Amino acid sequence: MVRLEGLRKVYDEDVVAVHGADLFVDEGEFVVLVGPSGCGKSSMLRMIAGLEEITSGTLSIGDKKVNDVLPKDRDIAMVFQDYALYPHMTVYKNMAFGLELRKLPKKEIRRRVDDAAEILGLMDVLERRPKELSGGQRQRVAVGRAIVRDPRVFLFDEPLSNLDAKLRVQMRTEILNLHRRLGTTIIYVTHDQIEAMTMGDRIVVMNEGKIEQIDTPYELYSQPNNRFVAGFIGSPAMNFLSGELRTGRGIMFKHADSDLTVRVPDAAQNYMSGRDVMPVILGIRPEDIFLSDSPYMEGQTSEITLRIDLVEHMGNEMTVYGSSGTTQLVARLAPDARVKQDDTVTLAFLQNKMHFFDAESEVVFR
Amino acid sequence: MKKITAYTALVVGALIFAYPFVWMLSASFKPEYEIGDMSLMASKWTFASYQLVFDTIPIFSAFLNSIIVSLAVTGAVLFFGSLAAYSLSKLKWRGRDTVFNLILFTMMVPFMVLLIPLYTLVVKFGWTDSLVGLIVPFMMNATALLILRQSFLTIPTSLLEAARIDGCSEWRILRQIVWPLSIPALITAGIIVLTANWNQALWPIMVIRDEALMTMPQMVLLFTVGGGAQARLGPQLAAGILLALPIVVIYLIFQRQFISSMASTGLKG
Numbered sequence: 161m162v163r164l165e166g167l168r169k170v171y172d173e174d175v176v177a178v179h180g181a182d183l184f185v186d187e188g189e190f191v192v193l194v195g196p197s198g199c200g201k202s203s204m205l206r207m208i209a210g211l212e213e214i215t216s217g218t219l220s221i222g223d224k225k226v227n228d229v230l231p232k233d234r235d236i237a238m239v240f241q242d243y244a245l246y247p248h249m250t251v252y253k254n255m256a257f258g259l260e261l262r263k264l265p266k267k268e269i270r271r272r273v274d275d276a277a278e279i280l281g282l283m284d285v286l287e288r289r290p291k292e293l294s295g296g297q298r299q300r301v302a303v304g305r306a307i308v309r310d311p312r313v314f315l316f317d318e319p320l321s322n323l324d325a326k327l328r329v330q331m332r333t334e335i336l337n338l339h340r341r342l343g344t345t346i347i348y349v350t351h352d353q354i355e356a357m358t359m360g361d362r363i364v365v366m367n368e369g370k371i372e373q374i375d376t377p378y379e380l381y382s383q384p385n386n387r388f389v390a391g392f393i394g395s396p397a398m399n400f401l402s403g404e405l406r407t408g409r410g411i412m413f414k415h416a417d418s419d420l421t422v423r424v425p426d427a428a429q430n431y432m433s434g435r436d437v438m439p440v441i442l443g444i445r446p447e448d449i450f451l452s453d454s455p456y457m458e459g460q461t462s463e464i465t466l467r468i469d470l471v472e473h474m475g476n477e478m479t480v481y482g483s484s485g486t487t488q489l490v491a492r493l494a495p496d497a498r499v500k501q502d503d504t505v506t507l508a509f510l511q512n513k514m515h516f517f518d519a520e521s522e523v524v525f526r
Numbered sequence: 527m528k529k530i531t532a533y534t535a536l537v538v539g540a541l542i543f544a545y546p547f548v549w550m551l552s553a554s555f556k557p558e559y560e561i562g563d564m565s566l567m568a569s570k571w572t573f574a575s576y577q578l579v580f581d582t583i584p585i586f587s588a589f590l591n592s593i594i595v596s597l598a599v600t601g602a603v604l605f606f607g608s609l610a611a612y613s614l615s616k617l618k619w620r621g622r623d624t625v626f627n628l629i630l631f632t633m634m635v636p637f638m639v640l641l642i643p644l645y646t647l648v649v650k651f652g653w654t655d656s657l658v659g660l661i662v663p664f665m666m667n668a669t670a671l672l673i674l675r676q677s678f679l680t681i682p683t684s685l686l687e688a689a690r691i692d693g694c695s696e697w698r699i700l701r702q703i704v705w706p707l708s709i710p711a712l713i714t715a716g717i718i719v720l721t722a723n724w725n726q727a728l729w730p731i732m733v734i735r736d737e738a739l740m741t742m743p744q745m746v747l748l749f750t751v752g753g754g755a756q757a758r759l760g761p762q763l764a765a766g767i768l769l770a771l772p773i774v775v776i777y778l779i780f781q782r783q784f785i786s787s788m789a790s791t792g793l794k795g
C-alpha cells in the first residue's frame with residue numbers, strides 16, 4: 161500500500177533527519193514508527209503526507225509514485241499531535257471542511273459527519289467550537305476529521321501525547337477498535353514503546369534517522385537485532401554487561417568490571433569463529449533473571465552474587481535493583497521472593513534468554 | 527484612599543487631554559465673535575460656520591474622494607500585505623529573511639526622501655490629477671505587513687498543514703484559515719493605514735490640481751490657510767471637525783479590537 165525506497169530527508173543542506181529508509185506497509189496494516197525524540201519519525205511521516213519535500217528516494221502509495229503529488233491528492237488523512245483543529249469553526253464544520261473542499265453533496269457530507277460523530281461519541285458537541293471541548297473530545301474530533309475523508313492511509317503523529325495517562329490508555333483501545341472496524345492502513349508515530357508494542361501489527365524502530373529493525377512486537381522483544389533495539393523495547397530495560405566470551409571447558413562469559421563469570425550455551429561457539437576470546441555485550445531482560453535457588457533454575461549454572469540496593473513491590477511482581485561493584489542489574493522477581501534491601505543474593509540468568517552483541521558494531525549474534 | 531487619588535489623577539489627565547478637542551467642537555458651533563474665549567459654553571449655538579464651509583468649497587466631493595482613496599489604499603494594503611506576510615511567515619523559500627530585512631529597512635526611510643522620486647514616477651505614468659496617483663503609490667506598507675506577519679506567526683503551522691491535507695490551496699488557506707484568525711491584526715493594520723492615509727495632505731497637494739479630485743485634508747488645508755475661510759476661525763474649526771469625524775467614528779467602532787491588538791503586537795502607529 162505504502163512503499164518507501166531509499167527515502168531520505170535532509171534539512172537545510174546538512175541536517176540529515178532520515179537516512180534512506182526502506183519500508184513496505186501492506187493494505188490494512190497498523191504500522192508504528194517508534195524511537196527516541198528527534199530520531200526522524202515525524203520527518204518520515206511528513207514526507208509520506210507530502211508536508212515535507214522528499215530529498216531523495218521513492219515514495220509510492222497504491223502503485224503510484226507520489227513524490228511530487230500534493231498532500232490533498234495523496235488520499236491520506238493525518239491526525240496531528242496538537243490536533244490542529246480550526247479554532248474558528250464548529251466541530252461539525254471542522255469535520256466537514258475537507259469534504260466541502262472536495263465538493264461532495266451536502267447530504268453525503270451530513271451523513272458521513274454524523275456517522276463519524278456517532279462512532280466517536282461527538283453527537284452532542286457538533287455545534288461547539290474546539291476550545292469548548294475537553295482534551296479527549298478534541299482528540300476525537302481530530303480522528304473524526306480523518307475518518308470522514310475515508311482515505312486509503314491514516315497517518316498519526318503522536319496523537320495521544322497531550323492526553324493524561326488514563327485517557328491515553330482509553331484512546332489507544334478506541335483507535336485500535338476503529339482500525340478493526342474500518343480496516344484502513346495506519347501509519348502511527350509515537351516515542352512511547354509501550355504504545356508501540358500494544359498497538360502495532362508491526363513496529364519500525366528508528367534511531368538517529370535510521371531504521372534499526374522492522375518486526376512484530378513479539379519478534380522485536382524476543383529477537384532484537386542490535387543493542388539499541390534491545391535497550392529501547394521493554395521496561396524496565398534489558399541489562400547489558402560488557403565482557404568477553406572465552407572458550408575453556410564450555411563457553412564462559414567473563415564480565416569486564418567484576419569477577420562475574422556466566423556459563424553460556426555451547427551454541428555461542430559459533431559467534432567466535434575460531435577465536436579463543438571475543439569481546440561482546442551480554443544482554444539479559446529483567447524477567448529472565450531468577451533467584452538461583454528457585455525451581456526455574458534447575459540445571460542452569462550461570463550465577464552472580466549481588467547486593468540489593470532497592471526493592472519495588474508491584475503486587476504481582478517485584479523489581480529488584482542490585483549491584484556488584486560498578487555493575488548494576490535490574491531483575492523482576494516473583495512477589496513471594498524473600499529479598500529485601502541490603503540483602504546479598506545469588507541470581508541466575510536463563511541461559512536461552514541471553515543475547516550477545518558484538519562489542520564493536522553492537523549487532524546481535526545469531 | 528490610594529484609589530481615589532489615582533482616579534482623580536486619571537480624570538484630570540483625561541480632561542487636560544480632551545479639552546482642546548471638546549473646545550474645538552463647541553467653538554465650531556459658536557458665533558464667530560464668541561470663539562476668542564476659552565469657555566465651552568456659548569450664548570447661542572449656530573451652524574453658521576458649517577454653512578460657510580459647505581457654501582465655499584465642494585466638501586462633499588472631497589469627502590467622497592477621500593473615502594474612495596483611503597478605502598482603496600487600505601484594502602490594497604491589507605490584501606497585498608497579507609499575501610506578503612503569509613509568505614514571509616509561513617512559507618519557506620530561499621532568501622526569505624533577506625527580503626524581510628529589506629522590508630524592515632524601508633520603514634526607516636522617511637517619506638520625504640521618497641517624495642521626489644515617487645512624484646517623478648507618477649508624472650511619467652500620467653497619473654497626476656487622478657485618484658490613481660493617490661492610490662497606487664501607497665498600496666503596500668511595511669508597518670501593516672509587520673503587524674500582519676506578527677499575527678500570522680502565532681497561528682500554528684499544523685493548522686495550515688491540516689488545511690493543505692484537507693484540500694486547500696495556499697490562497698484558500700489565507701482566506702479561510704489565516705484571515706478569520708487574524709481579525710484583530712487586520713483591524714489594527716487597517717485603522718493605522720486608514721488614519722495615516724486619511725490625514726495625508728502633502729502628497730495630494732503635489733499630485734492633484736483639479737478641485738473636483740481633491741481629498742478632504744487637501745481641501746481643508748487650502749480652505750483654512752488658502753483664504754477660503756476669510757480668516758474666520760469658526761469655519762476653519764468646522765472644516766477641521768469634518769476632517770476628523772470619520773476617523774473618530776471608525777475608532778469608536780473598533781476601539782476594543784484596536785487596543786487589544788495594539789497591546790498584543792506591541793506596535794504603535
Ligand SMILES: Nc1ncnc2c1ncn2[C@@H]1O[C@H](COP(=O)(O)OP(=O)(O)O)[C@@H](O)[C@H]1O
Pocket residue numbers: 171172175176177195196197198199200201202203204
Ligand atoms: N523543519 C526542520 N528544519 C530543520 N531541521 C529539522 C526540521 N524538522 C526536524 N528537523 C530535525 O530533524 C531531526 C528529526 O526530527 P523529527 O523528524 O521531528 O524527529 P521526531 O519526530 O522523531 O522527534 C531532528 O534533529 C530535528 O531537529
Ligand SMILES: [Mg+2]
Pocket residue numbers: 201202203318
Ligand atoms: Mg515528532
